[in-house]
Amino acid sequence: MQHFLGVDAGGTKCRARLVDVYGQTLGEGVAGPSNLRFGAIAVASQITTACLAAVAAAGLDATILSQCQAGLGIAGFSRAGNLDDLLPLLPEFGSVKITSDGYVALLGAHSGSDGGVIIVGTGSIGLGQRGANLFRVGGYGFPISDQGSGADIGLSAVRLMLQAHDGLIARTPLTDAVMDSFGGAPAQVIQWMDTATPTHYATLAPLVTQQASRGDPLARSIMLKAAVEVGRMVETVMARGAPVCSLLGGLSQEVQGWMSSDLRQRLKPPDGDGVQGAVLLAQKAGPNGVIFG
Amino acid sequence: MQHFLGVDAGGTKCRARLVDVYGQTLGEGVAGPSNLRFGAIAVASQITTACLAAVAAAGLDATILSQCQAGLGIAGFSRAGNLDDLLPLLPEFGSVKITSDGYVALLGAHSGSDGGVIIVGTGSIGLGQRGANLFRVGGYGFPISDQGSGADIGLSAVRLMLQAHDGLIARTPLTDAVMDSFGGAPAQVIQWMDTATPTHYATLAPLVTQQASRGDPLARSIMLKAAVEVGRMVETVMARGAPVCSLLGGLSQEVQGWMSSDLRQRLKPPDGDGVQGAVLLAQKAGPNGVIFG
Structure with a gap:
């Protein structure tokens, strides 16, 4: 009997789902952050952990993996070379299709049909x-x-x-809150900047969304600008041929709230998530290997 | 007889000027880039080279340095700790006052009188x-x-x-020119970004100023925005008490050209440059050491 295994290996966590030939979920598993930026060994280890947990939850033996059609969506997938290191470290599946975590999110959002997604989290x-x-x-x-x-x-x-701080613009609750988060010292900000990654910058986003909802004018302008820019991505994806579009990711609800209502009305709630998309990928006909960069 | 030695140790080059007690220039010297970011040894070496060249141009012996009142303006000066490494490596001067390259530019621009400067180059x-x-x-x-x-x-x-490139906005001659500078490949841009410093980003500024002068709408909007932001710095420096203000730095003429005429009219051409300011610093009364952070 054929089994399908979908894995959404994202930057925050790695999730796996085992389904049978009728599409029935047999078991699920979760593991840690799995961005290829963290290295092939780390990602292979998290994927293996999540898969084994899903198999165990289904009451099956690990040997079942070699009979599974697997579909993997992996964060950081587009970094050239990383995948060559990863492939030999994965468990032996019956077959395996690999793509980005973004593409399995797209598959999940529209059940594999034509459409688009804008993912708004740490990046977009x-x-x-x-x-x-x-x-x-x-x-x-x-x-x-x-x-x-x-x-x-x-x-x-x-x-x-x-x-x-310099008096170029008026202080607001937002600027005070951000300054407080650096202990009130611009020198600390400069030092922080030297090694700040996108993730570090993104930790300040909740301060902005919170202050925006309270009416802070600067926080509002930041969120309105974000909504305009994400909105332009929605329009462009649809202009390029996607008949529907969904907003996904940790900041999607916040950004959507600042969009104009005509744009919001064009958005479709996603059918399912990335792990559901990974299962669809596993069920797809077609050869082994990388299917979309 | 007392001599004064002014040194403007900037990120692009290091310049020294030796003047006598009447303010007469005796000799000048130039050496290479001298930002403390490059390390104390490199900066000390460039400062020494420039000073010795100025002394030699004056037909004097290197031993004169120990009788000079020196004033040094050094780029990257505000990086904590760097200065401790630098001080022991400098030539032995009769006395020495040290500040940032920005502050000697300010002294030079208004001959030591009250005023302000906005320096617009790689940074601002x-x-x-x-x-x-x-x-x-x-x-x-x-x-x-x-x-x-x-x-x-x-x-x-x-x-x-x-x-x-993605169709979010319309292509213009500017976007084509920038894309060409990366060989037409977005993948190259991402790779470049991984290690791009402010200096790397700044190398694209001439493309923008050139296209803006030809009427490219996106290039114009970038330059107008820069002019508004620099203009706000001018207004803030004057609001905080500077009676006059000058625009300095490699991009100052370009940015000034995009300012509103009322703002341009408030700007004063600088009296002199940073090395002139460094001479003024050397001539100032007061104790040895760091005078402005």
């Missing part, structure tokens, strides 16, 4: 599918891309805080 | 003086600060180029 990226045509918008990384993302929102907050 | 910073009150605006580094700088302008150009 748009992905779309129309027939055989797969395309992406943005997502080249921070700070040259990833508009409207948590990192982008956090950078805006730091910039405005320093401008308020 | 505003400095002002009113009596004993010295203050700064911005200049905390890229990307959290340094609005309107070459690095900031270059980042905007890369962002817009990628947006045009």
Whole structure:
């Protein structure tokens, strides 16, 4: 009997789901952060852990993996070379298809049908599918891309805080809150910047969304700008052929709240999540290997 | 007989000027880039080279240095700890006062009188003086600060180029030119970003100023934004007490050209440059040591 195994190996956690030939879920498993940026060994280890947990939850033996059709969506997938290191470290599956975590999110959002997604978290990226045509918008990384993302929102907050500190603009509760988060010392901000990653910048985004909901004018302007930029990604993905579009990711609800209502009405709630998309990928006909970069 | 030695140790080059007690220039010397970011040994070596060249041009012996009142303005000066390494490596002067390259630029611009400067190059910073009150605006580094700088302008150009590539905005001659500078490949841009410093971003600024002068709408919008942000620094420095203000640095002429005429009219051409300011610093009464951070 054939089994399907979907794995969504994301930057925050790695989730696996084992389903039978009727699409019935047999077991699920979770493991830790799995971005290829952390290295092939770490990612292979998390994927293996999640898969074994799913198999165990189904009451099956680990040997079942070699009879599974697996579909993997992996964060950091587009970094050239990383995948070559990963492949030999994965468990032996019956067959395996590999793509990005973004693409399994797209598959899950529209049950494999044509459509688009804009994922707004630490970074931002748009992905779309129309027939055989797969395309992406943005997502080249921070700070040259990833508009409207948590990192982008956090950078805006730091910039405005320093401008308020110097008297270039008026202080607001937002700039005070950001300054407080650095202990009130601009020297600390500069030191922090030297090693700050997109994730560090993104930790400031909740301060912005909170202050925006309280009416802080600077926080509002940051969120409105993010909504305009994410909205432009929605429009572009649809103009390029996606008949529907969903907003996904940790900041999607917040950003959506600042969009104009006509744009919000064009958005479709996702059918399912990335692990569901990974199961769909596993069920797809087609050869082993990498299917979308 | 007393001699004065002014040294402007900047990120691009290091210049020294030896003057006599009547203010007459006896000799000048030039050496290489001298930002403390490059390390104390490199900076000490460039300062020594420039001073010895100035002394030699004056037809004097190196031993004269120990009878000089020296004033040094050093780039990267505010990085804590760097100065401790530098001091023991400098030549033995009769006396020495040390400050930032920005502050000697301020002294030179207004002949030591009250005033302000906005320096717009790879980075941007505003400095002002009113009596004993010295203050700064911005200049905390890229990307959290340094609005309107070459690095900031270059980042905007890369962002817009990628947006045009994805169809989020319309292509223009600017976005094509920036894309060409990366060999037409977004993958190259991402790789470049991984190690890109503010200097790398700033190398794209000439493309922007060139296209802006030809009427490119995106290049124009970048330059207008830079002019607004630098203009806000001018207004803030004057609001904080500087009676006059000058625009300095490699991009100052370009940015000034995009300012509103009322703001341009408030700007005063600088009296002199940083090395002239360093001579003024050397001539100032007061104790040895660091005088402004």
